[in-house]
Amino acid sequence: MSFFGFGQSAEIEVTLDGQDNRKTAEVKTEDGKKERLYLYYDGETISGKVNVSLKKPGTKLEHQGIKIEFIGQIEMFYDRGNHHEFISLVKELARPGDMIAHSSYPFEFSNVEKPFEVYTGTNVRLRYFLRVTIIRRLADIMKEIDIAVHTLSSYPEMNNSIKMEVGIEDCLHIEFEYNKSKYHLKDVIVGKIYFLLVRIKIKHMEIAIIKKETTGSGPHTYTENVTIAKYEIMDGAPVRGESIPIRVFLAGYDLTPTMRDINKKFSVRYFLNLVLMDTEDRRYFKQQEITLWRKGDKLRKPNLQSPAIMAGTQNLQNTAQQYQQQQQTDESDKKTVKEDFLRAPSSQSNDKLNDSSDPFDQRVSSPTESPENLIQNMTREAGDGQNDSGNDNLE
Numbered sequence: 001m002s003f004f005g006f007g008q009s010a011e012i013e014v015t016l017d018g019q020d021n022r023k024t025a026e027v028k029t030e031d032g033k034k035e036r037l038y039l040y041y042d043g044e045t046i047s048g049k050v051n052v053s054l055k056k057p058g059t060k061l062e063h064q065g066i067k068i069e070f071i072g073q074i075e076m077f078y079d080r081g082n083h084h085e086f087i088s089l090v091k092e093l094a095r096p097g098d099m100i101a102h103s104s105y106p107f108e109f110s111n112v113e114k115p116f117e118v119y120t121g122t123n124v125r126l127r128y129f130l131r132v133t134i135i136r137r138l139a140d141i142m143k144e145i146d147i148a149v150h151t152l153s154s155y156p157e158m159n160n161s162i163k164m165e166v167g168i169e170d171c172l173h174i175e176f177e178y179n180k181s182k183y184h185l186k187d188v189i190v191g192k193i194y195f196l197l198v199r200i201k202i203k204h205m206e207i208a209i210i211k212k213e214t215t216g217s218g219p220h221t222y223t224e225n226v227t228i229a230k231y232e233i234m235d236g237a238p239v240r241g242e243s244i245p246i247r248v249f250l251a252g253y254d255l256t257p258t259m260r261d262i263n264k265k266f267s268v269r270y271f272l273n274l275v276l277m278d279t280e281d282r283r284y285f286k287q288q289e290i291t292l293w294r295k296g297d298k299l300r301k302p303n304l305q306s307p308a309i310m311a312g313t314q315n316l317q318n319t320a321q322q323y324q325q326q327q328q329t330d331e332s333d334k335k336t337v338k339e340d341f342l343r344a345p346s347s348q349s350n351d352k353l354n355d356s357s358d359p360f361d362q363r364v365s366s367p368t369e370s371p372e373n374l375i376q377n378m379t380r381e382a383g384d385g386q387n388d389s390g391n392d393n394l395e
Contacts, residue, residue, distance in 0.1 A: 009054065010061050010099070012132050012143035016048040025148040028120040028254070030077075037148035040128075042115060046070060046147070047108035050093060050132050054102065064135040066094040070109045072116070074265050075125045076215060078222070086263050087113070087128070096135075116262050117151045117294070122224040123215045124266045151257060153184075153293040165196070166274075166286045173197035176274060178246070178288070184295035185255050189272070191246040195238045201279040205234040207246060208273040209253070210287070215266040228253050228270075250292075258291045 016022070016038055024036040040046060050068060054061060072087030089112065093105040119126045128149050134141040159182050167173035178191040193205070208230040215222045234244050259268040270292050275285040 008139075008141050009056065009059070010134065010141055011053050011055060012134070012141065013051040013053070014048060014130055014132060014143060014145045015051065016046070016147075019048075025150065027118055027146070027148050030120060030125060035146075037118075037146055039148045039150060040114065041149070042113060042151060043111050044114070045108060045110050046112055046130070047106070050105045050107060052099065052103050052105070052134065054099065057101075059100075061099040061134075062097075062136070063094070063099065064096045064137065065092065066105065066132070066134050067092050068105075068107050069131045069133070070112060070128070071131060072114065072128050073126070074263055075127070076265070077123050077125070078215075084263065084265060086116070093132075114149045115151070116149070117257060117259070118149050119256055119259065119262075119268065121213045121215075121266075121268065122226065123213065123222050126262065150294055152296045153257070155184075155295070162191075162288055162290075164286075164288065167197065168200070168284065171197075171199045172202075172276075172284075176286075176288075178272065178290070182291040182293060183250060184293055185257070186251045186295065189246065189248040189250065189290075193233070193244040193246065193274070195240055195242045195244075198238055198240050202234075202237055203277050203279050203281075204232055204236070205238075205244070205274070205276045206230060206232045207248070208275065209248070209250075210271045210273050211255075212269045212271060213266065214269075217264070228255065255292055257294045 019038055023039045025039045026034045027037050028034050050066075052066070068091050070087065070089040071085055074084040074086065076082070076084075089109055091107050091109070093107065094103070114128065116126055118128060127146055129144050129146045132143045159180050162178040162181050163175070164177075165173060165175045173196040175194045175196060176191065177194075178189060180187075180189075183189060209228040211226045211228055213224045213226070229248070231248065233246060238244070255270075256268060258270060259266070261267055269289060271287045271289050273285055273287050275283055277283050
């Protein structure tokens, strides 16, 4: 068929600058498999070469131009005909003409904004890719190469613990506490469950990490809940005053950062789900949302070749030399006495510099000691034959 101009008479290869030393990341494909892609960050330049080779040496390839595109796109699996592009950059590599030999074209997309992280979920996919197109009169020749993008965050300044009393009126009161509300993807969730009132026969208790993916808007909103991990943290009937510790390691699970209203197309949120089951197999649960974020492996070294940084470094060195000379002059005039600050034995301090106690090893206050704390009702799962009208709805 290539005699009539159909088929591909040339092969396209894309090589990225520094790809031998560049980090890679595993990205889940649409069919559930994983592939390793070259990793980039927001604001990083993407550059390399496009190599075009003719399948049959000695022949010529007529084309209407060669271009390369960098595209960031969101694809809804239930609406595959429409792709939502939030990034679309184009570079012309060659003008229309004839190609008679193998050719190589350099390209560069400088300081490209990549605001979102790659994601493949149940109903949505966010991807970044380079697409090279040899424009022809009858059939274009195209080549696509995907890249991975991670969004790094700084450590949250305000990261309060989660503490809440939940229960069933006159039957069960428990207090759960988690050490933080925001966790990085390699973090450890530390917490405890404290039983304040137990008047029902509990068989066991478990905790689960649930990912909630929401796509679309309005009447076309789809929500999928996926259980990432589940642990049984108690087996048997507890008694009043008993405390159950919790420790969950996140590093072993395939997690992504929390994504909120990405390009007004989808969201990904995470919840800790506490579930209790009684001897009659009735399940009670309470969900608490947590925020996940990606932490950088290490701090990037500053560019010491920058003239501004070099000038600032020189100024610091000059200032240090002047300070040392002044110190030597002062020491020759008088003898300096240095003393450490001491804390008075009777002083009361609220700081925790010397506090080595573990807040999760301490007994929490009971509801009678803290009347301002409100007790929230746990939710009974539907289908157990009981009346659920008075319980909270699942978020």
